[in-house]
Amino acid sequence: MKINIQKYFYGDFGVEDSAGINDLKSTTTKETAWPLWEIFIRSKQGLDHKHAGSLHAADAAMAIENARDVYTRRQEGVSLWVVESKHIHASNPDDAAAMYEPANDKVYRHPTFYDIPDEVGHM
């Protein structure tokens, strides 16, 4: 019998059936378990939402409330986004060499060859 150890990444959860998520549900999580949600927080107006972590919730409304309680109780944010983790698609770590390393020797893509006048300040 061939034993297939499969790792799951966010990307695996895009299409439930083909990704085997139903097998996963029946074997590794209880039926009553709530889905996982990813939480993004905007720390103040004008800044981007940043990933803060994840939590369990039954639906989007509860995810926002839970995120409020778990992640913003020390004034961390002014706005929240939640998205169910299975909807986030990730790049495959195995492809990292092809995906990211070609950029390593292309320093000319960084805008570091310009002199910025002092008056501009931090940029």
Next chain:
Amino acid sequence: MEQLINYILQLADSNLILTQRNAAWCGHGPILEQDIAITNITLDLIGQSRNFYQYAAKLINESTDTKVTEDSLAYLRTEREFKNLLLTEQENGDWAQTIVRQFFYSVYQYFLYEKMQHSRDEQLAGIAAKSLKEVTYHVTWSGEWVIRLGDGTAESKERIEKAIIELWPYTGEMFLPEAYEISMVSAGIAPDITLLKNEWYKKVTDIFEEATISLPKDGFMQTGGKNGVHTEKLGYILSDLQYLQRTYPNATW
């Protein structure tokens, strides 16, 4: 002055006793996120009760020769001196019962503080205005749970309906003023709680409708908490709450 002090203590005591009850969930919540949520709410409640106790202690010390603090008010008064609503001392039961108790109390607090922020007493007005934001969230949170459980599975519906029947007789007391409350109303310090009843009923009815639960018939209502006459449960709560200060007086950490 004594009536104002009693009025403030009654506000403080209800929050403190519910805090002690809710705190028992800490580490035992049905899921990590909800454990944090109920604990957060509990921290809000004790923060509010500290504000009330500090104010009461100041008034007591100014008007008498005694020297009390927020701690001595919480840890060294006896059962008959506590003026909390009977609702707040009822048992945690299951999650449904805790939710219903919180929902009934939060909705009451919401309408009470909404009016109290215009009190002639600046200190009370300030505490109410600050607390109102916290309570607004408590109403949302507990209300959503009422809807989830009521409109959930057969078992969750059965449990929440049982909890409502269990706790309903303790809701009437919220709108029946004691002598000290009546005198505070005429002084322009306290909101008239008899007028909160309709708003409270409307909010509870709205949420119950969404939760597909029907309101119990108005029946016999328990009273006495606000005058120090409690159910047998309060003694057990206080023996836990006050154990350390009673056994090791003035212990600090």
